[in-house]
Amino acid sequence: MKVVKRKGTVKDKKEALKPVDDRKVGKRKAAPKAEKSSKLAKKDVNKPKRPPSAFFVFLEEFRKTYKQEHPNVTAVSAVGKAAGEKWRAMSNSEKAPYEDKAAKRKSDYEKLITAYNKKQENGSDDEEGFDRSKPEVSGENDEDEEVEDDDDEDDD
DNA sequence: GTGCTGATTGTTCGA
DNA sequence: TCGAACAATCAGCAC
Numbered sequence: 001m002k003v004v005k006r007k008g009t010v011k012d013k014k015e016a017l018k019p020v021d022d023r024k025v026g027k028r029k030a031a032p033k034a035e036k037s038s039k040l041a042k043k044d045v046n047k048p049k050r051p052p053s054a055f056f057v058f059l060e061e062f063r064k065t066y067k068q069e070h071p072n073v074t075a076v077s078a079v080g081k082a083a084g085e086k087w088r089a090m091s092n093s094e095k096a097p098y099e100d101k102a103a104k105r106k107s108d109y110e111k112l113i114t115a116y117n118k119k120q121e122n123g124s125d126d127e128e129g130f131d132r133s134k135p136e137v138s139g140e141n142d143e144d145e146e147v148e149d150d151d152d153e154d155d156d
Numbered sequence: 157g158t159g160c161t162g163a164t165t166g167t168t169c170g171a
Numbered sequence: 172t173c174g175a176a177c178a179a180t181c182a183g184c185a186c
Contacts, residue, residue, distance in 0.1 A: 050178050053166035063180070076180050080163035087165070106167085 046119075048112035051105040058090075058098040059083045 052060070062083045066073070073079070087095070 050168065052178060055165040056178060059164075059179070074182055076182075077163040084164040
């Protein structure tokens with residue numbers, strides 16, 4: 001087991017990066033990945049992953065834009081910060097398309113989790129029928145890709 | 157070489 | 172009802 005907890009070092013970095021004290025819940029990233037891994041080991045790998053929130057949907061696009069505008073900045077922390085700031089600055093109408101996409105993904109997730117739960121009840125002996133390796137969201141949510149509002153990221 | 161860490165917000169789920 | 176966990180991403184660094 002390779003439970004590398006470089007808390008000492010990274011924490012030092014964290015301390016330097018923690019100017020943001022007005023966080024909502026005060027960073028829950030404290031969750032040790034080691035424990036997480038253990039949990040994941042216990043959990044079903046077939047269990048559908050949670051759907052991205054509206055912010056994460058926005059983040060996906062924001063990353064692309066950010067990388068184009070800041071090709072030298074590859075740190076995810078920088079992108080996350082920038083995305084968070086922009087997200088807060090956005091109006092509800094601007095967030096609407098992302099929330100819509102998130103709602104669709106959530107709907108898909110509910111279907112998947114329902115099917116997953118059913119399989120759990122029936123017995124998880126043949127999980128091969130549940131191919132989550134493929135994007136189940138393919139086909140029905142075709143309008144999912146219509147969100148191409150590039151007029152969003154026109155920050156100077 | 158492997159795998160955790162950071163940074164963000166929203167959502168989900170368990171206690 | 173509250174709070175913790177987790178969702179994506181990837182360079183950097185410790186072991």
